[in-house]
Amino acid sequence: MRKVFVQLNANFSLDGELTPQSFIWEDGTCYEIDRVYEHKMSASLKVGGHGMRYRCRVMEKDVFIFFEEGRWFMEAK
Amino acid sequence: MNRTILHIDLNNFYASVECLYRPELRDKPVAVCGSQDLRHGIVLAKNYIAKKYMITTGEAIWQAKQKCPNLIVVNPNYSLYLRFSRGAREIYSRYSNLIESFGIDEAWVDVSESTRLYGSGEIIANEIRETIKNELGVTVSVGVSFNKIFAKLGSDLRKPDATTVITMENYKEVVWELPVGDLLYVGRSTKKKLINVGIITIGDLAAVSPLFLRKLLGKWGDTLWIFANGMDDTEVTITDFQNVIKGIGNSMTTARDLVDNDDVKLTFYVLAEIIAERLRKHNFMGKTIQIYIRDNELSSFERQSKLQCPSYISGEIAGKAMDLFEKNWDWNKPIRSLGIRSTDLVTADSYMQLSLFEDQNKRLKLQALEQSIDVVRKRFGHYSVQRALLLKDKALNGNPIEENTIHPVSYFR
Numbered sequence: 001m002r003k004v005f006v007q008l009n010a011n012f013s014l015d016g017e018l019t020p021q022s023f024i025w026e027d028g029t030c031y032e033i034d035r036v037y038e039h040k041m042s043a044s045l046k047v048g049g050h051g052m053r054y055r056c057r058v059m060e061k062d063v064f065i066f067f068e069e070g071r072w073f074m075e076a077k
Numbered sequence: 078m079n080r081t082i083l084h085i086d087l088n089n090f091y092a093s094v095e096c097l098y099r100p101e102l103r104d105k106p107v108a109v110c111g112s113q114d115l116r117h118g119i120v121l122a123k124n125y126i127a128k129k130y131m132i133t134t135g136e137a138i139w140q141a142k143q144k145c146p147n148l149i150v151v152n153p154n155y156s157l158y159l160r161f162s163r164g165a166r167e168i169y170s171r172y173s174n175l176i177e178s179f180g181i182d183e184a185w186v187d188v189s190e191s192t193r194l195y196g197s198g199e200i201i202a203n204e205i206r207e208t209i210k211n212e213l214g215v216t217v218s219v220g221v222s223f224n225k226i227f228a229k230l231g232s233d234l235r236k237p238d239a240t241t242v243i244t245m246e247n248y249k250e251v252v253w254e255l256p257v258g259d260l261l262y263v264g265r266s267t268k269k270k271l272i273n274v275g276i277i278t279i280g281d282l283a284a285v286s287p288l289f290l291r292k293l294l295g296k297w298g299d300t301l302w303i304f305a306n307g308m309d310d311t312e313v314t315i316t317d318f319q320n321v322i323k324g325i326g327n328s329m330t331t332a333r334d335l336v337d338n339d340d341v342k343l344t345f346y347v348l349a350e351i352i353a354e355r356l357r358k359h360n361f362m363g364k365t366i367q368i369y370i371r372d373n374e375l376s377s378f379e380r381q382s383k384l385q386c387p388s389y390i391s392g393e394i395a396g397k398a399m400d401l402f403e404k405n406w407d408w409n410k411p412i413r414s415l416g417i418r419s420t421d422l423v424t425a426d427s428y429m430q431l432s433l434f435e436d437q438n439k440r441l442k443l444q445a446l447e448q449s450i451d452v453v454r455k456r457f458g459h460y461s462v463q464r465a466l467l468l469k470d471k472a473l474n475g476n477p478i479e480e481n482t483i484h485p486v487s488y489f490r
Contacts, residue, residue, distance in 0.1 A: 001100070040212070041164070041212045041213075042211060042212055042214075043097060043211070043212060043213055043214025043215075044214070045097070045100070045214050046100070047100065048097055048098040048099055048100050049097075049098065050097070050160075050161070050164070050212075050213060050214055069160075
């Protein structure tokens with residue numbers, strides 16, 4: 001598994017709530033995030049990392065997106 | 078009321094964090110070591126695979142590599158470890174506000190009041206273990222007991238990722254069987270003294286009369302007897318890893334081993350200048366000077382003494398340190414690292430008792446001189462003004478203020 005950093009677009013609500021909206025994968029494709037189920041602090045044992053983990057629905061699949069020290073990363077095959 | 082205290086120990090902390098961040102290292106022997114170029118090349122932490130090769134903390138990289146040729150050596154990343162240490166503390170704070178950090182990787186948490194909300198100490202301990210595993214990706218071992226000393230012993234008993242409960246009912250079987258050296262503050266020399274009189278286990282220590290121990294060890298005898306009998310009632314005091322300033326000190330592992338008084342004098346002046354500068358920066362003067370000496374076999378000791386007047390004058394600090402050194406060192410081994418610390422701090426602009434036997438005007442002049450040097454150094458760099466003494470050996474003349482040092486902390490504060 002690889003750690004892939006992604007460029008992410010997020011929405012900040014009036015009370016400061018952050019919701020990821022879409023991200024740009026390393027090949028340049030932009031993916032919409034259809035739904036965010038939950039977020040919690042978590043470690044990524046698969047690729048090595050630790051931060052706020054968002055469980056999201058993208059292209060009919062559940063994926064994790066991590067926010068670690070100001071950067072976003074995902075777990076790639 | 079019976080207290081419920083947890084002692085939580087992050088297992089192989091530095092090595093665990095490194096292995097989390099580099100999955101490819103997880104099934105290999107790994108040691109986190111200081112920088113070899115700066116001669117800080119000793120093992121700071123290792124993972125369980127490296128432990129199997131009998132690699133121990135504090136040994137040099139070459140020694141470790143002799144035991145395990147394919148050992149993977151990684152450099153430490155303190156800011157990352159601090160982030161994890163804070164993360165762990167945040168998790169403890171969900172159960173209690175009484176958290177006392179003991180170094181970067183250990184903490185006591187008093188959960189006496191929380192047991193009504195969350196269940197017994199053991200249940201809380203297991204919950205914390207699970208949460209840390211999920212949220213931080215590292216493991217902890219937890220000791221649960223009715224005092225801090227036994228809680229700490231408990232966390233050492235089973236590792237990694239385990240909970241050990243020591244109760245009023247079972248402590249005699251669990252704790253008293255352990256070798257006396259496992260007890261907090263029974264170090265190398267105390268252990269030797271105790272074993273010489275036939276005290277082998279903690280149970281033996283608990284059984285002798287406190288008067289006998291006091292004769293043998295001084296006032297430490299009383300303290301250790303209380304520890305061994307589970308009567309330690311020290312409270313968990315809320316302290317962070319970064320705490321109120323109680324002393325200012327620096328230590329330095331020098332670029333080469335020190336072999337004579339001149340080397341030591343030079344190093345002390347380097348350290349004293351930095352400490353004096355930091356004291357002035359925080360508007361403090363220190364009354365007590367402590368020195369720390371570690372020889373080339375890594376055994377170390379500290380000595381301290383009071384100054385006539387509180388001071389932030391580097392010359393006075395270095396002079397006192399040299400004084401202490403000459404009284405306490407006989408040069409049977411070369412020195413690997415030295416440290417000075419200034420404690421008993423008072424604010425620099427408060428009133429103080431003047432000495433009849435010192436020229437106060439001269440002291441005022443020296444103070445003004447050092448403050449001017451601070452200004453010059455701030456504008457033109459640390460090496461713009463230096464003592465002639467420090468030019469004698471370029472290798473020893475470092476600037477330790479830029480080094481990241483994590484000091485051991487004391488149980489008594």
